[in-house]
Amino acid sequence: MLKLQGEDEAAQLAPRRARVPVPRPTAPDVSPSSARLGLACLLLLLLLTLPARVDTSWWYIGALGARVICDNIPGLVSRQRQLCQRYPDIMRSVGEGAREWIRECQHQFRHHRWNCTTLDRDHTVFGRAMLRSSREAAFVYAISSAGVVHAITRACSQGELSVCSCDPYTRGRHHDQRGDFDWGGCSDNIHYGVRFAKAFVDAKEKRLKDARALMNLHNNRCGRTAVRRFLKLECKCHGVSGSCTLRTCWRALSDFRRTGDYLRRRYDGAVQVTATQDGANFTAARQGYRHATRTDLVYFDNSPDYCVLDKAAGSLGTAGRVCSKTSKGTDGCEIMCCGRGYDTTRVTRVTQCECKFHWCCAVRCKECRNTVDVHTCKAPKKAEWLDQT
Amino acid sequence: MGVGRSARGRGGAASGVLLALAAALLAAGSASEYDYVSFQSDIGSYQSGRFYTKPPQCVDIPVDLRLCHNVGYKKMVLPNLLEHETMAEVKQQASSWVPLLNKNCHMGTQVFLCSLFAPVCLDRPIYPCRWLCEAVRDSCEPVMQFFGFYWPEMLKCDKFPEGDVCIAMTPPNTTEASKPQGTTVCPPCDNELKSEAIIEHLCASEFALRMKIKEVKKENGDKKIVPKKKKPLKLGPIKKKELKRLVLFLKNGADCPCHQLDNLSHNFLIMGRKVKSQYLLTAIHKWDKKNKEFKNFMKRMKNHECPTFQSVFK
16 A cells, blocks of 8 residues: 555656657658568568667658657557557557457446446556556456457458458368368458567566566466457358358457457456566465466456445445346345445336338337336445545 | 667556557547447447458449349348358359249248348348248248258258347238149249340359250159250369260159150250259250240350359459
8 A cells, every 4th residue: 555655656756758759851752562571571570579670660750640649658668669650550450459348348347346447538548456466457458468469360351451461371171070161261360460469568568577567468468369269260151052062261250259258257267376486487376276377367466345436446436336136146236335225216218119120121110118227326425534545 | 769768667657558558549539439339339230250341331232133133122231141241242142042033932032032132221130030031941942952952051040030120021920822733843844934044044053055855764753864965055063974974863853744855856955963973953945046035045145154152252
């Protein structure tokens, strides 16, 4: 607790200064083939994990917009800033993908006290909740890393990225239990997605040699691996009259929901660990606890109960949350409201019902009115006093 | 160029740099959050397979999509509900269903097939009613079996809605007027003599021959047709050495009438496909140069290009 206070004060004492990009003279236009060759060289360097040169390649001088966005993101380490500026289209996919994994996180925890709420206009997105090395932090790091893999792989297949496309190695004839098929279509290039996600997301943790960085690296890897588990074989039967005598198949990502469900199960079975003395590995937190495997999420600290607003602990509390009067699970009012009780509001909802298709062509519905009781958690009685703590 | 800025310890800005990126980009798009969510949900409900493929578009039903161009509406959603992503793919896959449509095995066949191949443009996908699928399947699969086909996986009726909103032309409780027929004609012999229909059949068949018939006899419930002279128009799976000893079968056709075979002195246009080791007859026409429609067919056949899946899929 005192340590967190100290960190907060340190942050206040050292205000952030935004970097102003220095304008540079415009370079001559790059021909498309030359730019593509340059990109290929960059890709080769990236894939071989050779140390990249610090200076930005000259054909990106004109990408001021991308640089501005990169420079405006606080906390990027130099390696990440370099990748950001070099691959602005990949960054765009990563940003769009962020909506998806945040929505998935909120779906997975919609019935829990901590429900993956994001904070508006806060560059940390989740506030201080991620500072604690908790089980929730483990989940967020894993699903965000998975989200990057998913977003990049999808963008590759949709042809949105110039540096990658469909998986070029999935070609030829093959067979499964249903018989022979040809590889065709567009197999998702997950290799590229995994590689880029690892390079970008892990860059910061690799510069910090502490236990928390080790935890993040582990959980990030769990997230990346999770996406690969749900690569599925999809086929089209295009014989005459839809018969499967002729089939063309490809590998495709599954819906991100499946990855979310999987990581949620990993969260439920997450393993509490401590770092070993040399800081290179984990050991069980207590005698008799089981050891973490490569597929487990790991965390160090126990979570708060998330019952009341506690900014230092990253807890928003459950006041005002909707709960279920009849449920005995975590969404039930007794658990969700931490025993504080709940308020009941009667709400009338108008929905479309009894929809029918009319030839040709319209769907017509009736309007139905349903009156339901909505239960919300009461606020703590001594809220003001607690806030002052 | 100096060294990049490095984060110091675990300050407020230290955690979740990826989250910071997310925040920066989310902030820019916050104004259109609602629209984005709505659009995303639309995509989600339309795509059952590869959920992030091209967004659905409402396009005109082309005249040469024979299966559906007169179905009763003029625009369709692409990709369709069978995950065909391009119009070329839709045409290629739909072409083999046109001959079945011409068999008139059920009055709802076209509505059923087109609700999947060329789904009507609405704000959400509407699937055919399960009862319609079952009615069409029960009436049409016996006809399909004459051609060696079975009801395909992609049209399994279990996947279609029962109580939910669904597509059907007539109410489910309407008693269908049965067609009184003395004897059922062999489906491969029950063909309309129109050049368009013959072309469709040609594309849907694996091979086509001009030939004379030596004899017709019964064998294991089939009609066995022994050719005399044969000239290939489309070889398909037939190898040239097999052509000499070729024998054709009219599947399950031992006892059904086929008026074309009443007089064997003519030349015939015969189309078929190979099922296991048998060559099945799928359509037979008298080679009648004097017939206007047949002459049209011969003219069109020379430069007509059947859609092929290989060209579609790559």
